[in-house]
Each structure stands twice: as C-alpha cells, then as structure tokens.
Amino acid sequence: MxxxxxxxxxxxxxxxxxxxxxxxxxxxxxxxxxxxxPKSINSKGWVYILSNPYMPGLLKVGMTTISPEVRAKELSSGTGVPAKFNVEASYFSDDPRGDEARIHTDLAKYRVNNGREFFQCSVATANEVCRAYCLCESRSxxxxxxxxxxxxxxxxxxxxxxxxxxxxxxxxxxxxxxxxxxxxxxxxxxxxxxxxxxxxxxxxxxxxxxxxxxxxxQNFLAYLEECHDRDKATGIYGPLEPVGF
Structure with a gap:
C-alpha cells in the first residue's frame, strides 16, 4: 500500500x-x-581499494569478479602478509578489468612498482579516480x-x-x-x-x-521544513508565546 x-x-x-x-x-x-x-545489483565485478596496517601509506587498487571482501581475505591468507587487508572502498563496475587499467593509468605517478598494484596515495585520491570510471561505490x-x-x-x-x-x-x-x-x-x-x-x-x-x-x-525538502519551523517559532516580531487551549 x-x-x-x-x-x-x-x-x-x-x-x-x-x-x-x-x-x-x-x-x-x-x-x-x-x-x-542491494548486493544483487547487476554488475560484472568490482574495483577495490585495500589497505594494510603494516603497509602505512600504501594502497592496493585492483579488480575482482568475486567480491572485495573475499579478495581481501584471499590476499590476507598469504604467508608473506603480516596482517589482513582492510577494504577501504569498493565500486561496482560493468568493465572491472578495463576500469582497473584506466584507474591504474590515472594513478601511475603514485605507483611504487610497475609490476605491483600498490600506490602511495591517500584513500581520498584513490576514491576520486575510482568514482570517475566505475558505476558507484558499493556502500552507497x-x-x-x-x-x-x-x-x-x-x-x-x-x-x-x-x-x-x-x-x-x-x-x-x-x-x-x-x-x-x-x-x-x-x-x-x-x-x-x-x-x-x-x-x-x-x-x-x-x-x-x-x-x-x-x-x-530530500535535502531540499528538509531544508524547506527547517526554514518553515524556524520562521514559525520566531515569527516576524520575535519569539511567539506558546498557545494554550
């Protein structure tokens, strides 16, 4: 109804x-x-941003067709990783491999090794580039x-x-x-x-x-209501006295 x-x-x-x-x-x-x-939203995969507490200042930016959480768990299970990776953000993508390549190109100046997907930049910088190519952030x-x-x-x-x-x-x-x-x-x-x-x-x-x-x-309507309530409470000539019945 x-x-x-x-x-x-x-x-x-x-x-x-x-x-x-x-x-x-x-x-x-x-x-x-x-x-x-909904997690069931139709897309072909994700682009993710991962961080690791033992790699301060570095972010791993990659793609997956499984899920960012599963991918982070897979990477964390390696014996050469001292601590688990954390998912800083992930984005739905209709072309995860293509979006990943375009994002890596834009982040090239932050890349620490051309053979690795690690970048020395802030989460905000990585997010800005990902938003430019992907459908939307999965936490939206x-x-x-x-x-x-x-x-x-x-x-x-x-x-x-x-x-x-x-x-x-x-x-x-x-x-x-x-x-x-x-x-x-x-x-x-x-x-x-x-x-x-x-x-x-x-x-x-x-x-x-x-x-x-x-x-x-919604923000516009909320703003109108707040203005309306403020005008109603103060009135033209100052605060209004409560009206009794």
Missing amino acids: PGTLHLVNDSPYSFIRDEILRLETKHSIPIEVGGPV SLEELANEYVAICVDKPIKVELHQWFEEFNIPSIGCKANVARIIFELGCMRLDEINNDGISLLIEDGQLCGVMTEAH
Whole structure:
C-alpha cells in the first residue's frame, strides 16, 4: 500500500513524508526514501581499494569478479602478509578489468612498482579516480544512486523477446515490431522524465517497480521544513508565546 513503507515512516521530516504521499498518488507507484544498495545489483565485478596496517601509506587498487571482501581475505591468507587487508572502498563496475587499467593509468605517478598494484596515495585520491570510471561505490545508498541514475535495476539480465512482450502486454500491432517498440520506448521515456523531474528515480527489484526519492530532493525538502519551523517559532516580531487551549 502506498504510504506504508517503513523507511518512509521513519523519515523525521513531515515535508518528505507528505511529498512522497503526494507523488505516490500522482504517479501510482510506491516510493521509498532510500536504503542500502542491494548486493544483487547487476554488475560484472568490482574495483577495490585495500589497505594494510603494516603497509602505512600504501594502497592496493585492483579488480575482482568475486567480491572485495573475499579478495581481501584471499590476499590476507598469504604467508608473506603480516596482517589482513582492510577494504577501504569498493565500486561496482560493468568493465572491472578495463576500469582497473584506466584507474591504474590515472594513478601511475603514485605507483611504487610497475609490476605491483600498490600506490602511495591517500584513500581520498584513490576514491576520486575510482568514482570517475566505475558505476558507484558499493556502500552507497539508494538515494545517493538516485542522484545520478534515473533507473536502478538490481535484477539479473533478461533476453529481449519482442514478440513475447507484445503478447504479454496485449499490444496488437502490424508491421515491424522493433519500430513499434521504439515508439513505445520513447513514450516511456516521456513518462520517466516526468517522474524524474519530481525528484524520483525508478528501482526495479524482484520484478517489481517502485520509486526512490533522490538525496538532493530530500535535502531540499528538509531544508524547506527547517526554514518553515524556524520562521514559525520566531515569527516576524520575535519569539511567539506558546498557545494554550
């Protein structure tokens, strides 16, 4: 039911809750204020940044198709490693090997050995370069992701079956279905623009559709409410006295 989502009700700002209720009615989809990015988000791997307490000032920047945590554990199990590696950050990537190469190129001046993936730089520097190439940080929130993407899909890829989709959605048509599908796509993009202009991105998870209010729009509404409450408390001519009943 729209308006009953736990995360929405947990928002401390009534302006955000009221706006979500309004937009749920307007767009006929449930809307959330956010949460962690699901680990099932579709990507081909990760780029990671690792540190080690016995290697101060050095970071290992590499890629994996398993998981950053598993990769850090693998590296930590070597007999030549005095302490375990810590995952400072990791990023989802659609091209982990290519992104890794591009990131290594940008960090070349910090590289301590061309045959090793270690760099003498700050975590902030490594993060800045990784953000330039990868999809998003794995520790990002959905509302942060919604700032950058109009649609977020965490489901596994599916094969495009135009004929099946035309039957499934009961779309009688004649002629080239690809051309018809393109027009339908354009109409859908117009609807998507309308939703996104209201500060909402779409989330597809487990075959279900809902909206996520962007972090930027939430911050704006929170700012408006704080201004409203401050003006209400002080009034034009100074602090207002509590009103009794």
